Amino acid sequence: MRGTQPPMNAKKRISVLLADDHMLIREGMKTLLRAERDIEVVGEAATGRQAVELTRKLCPAVVVMDISMPQTNGLEATRQIRKDFPDTKVIILSAHGDDAYVESAAVLGASGYLLKQSSARFMADAIRKVHNGETFFSPAVSKRFRTRQKASLEQKDLPKVKGIRLSSREGDVLRLIAEGESVKQIAESLSLSIKTVEKQRDHLLQKLAIRDIAGLTRYAIAEGVIDGGVQLTII
Numbered sequence: 001m002r003g004t005q006p007p008m009n010a011k012k013r014i015s016v017l018l019a020d021d022h023m024l025i026r027e028g029m030k031t032l033l034r035a036e037r038d039i040e041v042v043g044e045a046a047t048g049r050q051a052v053e054l055t056r057k058l059c060p061a062v063v064v065m066d067i068s069m070p071q072t073n074g075l076e077a078t079r080q081i082r083k084d085f086p087d088t089k090v091i092i093l094s095a096h097g098d099d100a101y102v103e104s105a106a107v108l109g110a111s112g113y114l115l116k117q118s119s120a121r122f123m124a125d126a127i128r129k130v131h132n133g134e135t136f137f138s139p140a141v142s143k144r145f146r147t148r149q150k151a152s153l154e155q156k157d158l159p160k161v162k163g164i165r166l167s168s169r170e171g172d173v174l175r176l177i178a179e180g181e182s183v184k185q186i187a188e189s190l191s192l193s194i195k196t197v198e199k200q201r202d203h204l205l206q207k208l209a210i211r212d213i214a215g216l217t218r219y220a221i222a223e224g225v226i227d228g229g230v231q232l233t234i235i
Helices: 023-034 048-058 074-084 099-107 116-131 139-155 168-178 183-190 194-207 213-222 225-229
Strands: 014-019 039-045 062-065 089-094 112-115
Touching: 014 023, 014 048, 014 116, 023 039, 023 116, 039 048, 039 116, 048 062, 048 074, 062 074, 062 116, 074 089, 074 099, 089 099, 089 116, 099 112, 099 213, 112 116, 112 139, 168 183, 168 194, 168 213, 183 194, 194 213
Parallel strands: 014 039, 014 062, 062 089, 089 112
Antiparallel strands: none
């Protein structure tokens, strides 16, 4: 609804879509978030497909997404949402803390990963941080994830930042790519043309001998580029 404008000094609340096939879990999250004055639950989805459809309809700022859901799992729904609605951030909320799930979620564009057993303590903080462009991982997975990313980088024999100097502009583009920003968003953030950003991206791929965007993201995480820009949260 766009008809009614909020008062000039009213602070806009962070709109959140909850996606989980268990109604009791959604109710628990709603109860938890109801106490947060700056967060508003605007919708609920019981399937991955419904999460994508409601994102299209409601344009939430953040989607809290379970992985194990019918009619499109949470990871595929995350991929579709980040591709079609790049302004919407996704936090994965799952009982699965396996490295493979966490890495897949990050590569597909999720900005956060919460384990269900720890979600109550960190949920509101995670929503605020990803809404502000940061990332947020549960304590149980964050350190392990970074260790895995470093190991993956070494196995691929990718060059280190120490050995290859990046210009300030190249560093900015790399950081924004790792944050999951689209070429258009990067161009707007850095006041560049889309064509210039595309050239910078392609130059980074060539300079670092990396084949794809997922590789650039792994590289940025392993080398601490994201720590300086997005502030990967370790609690």
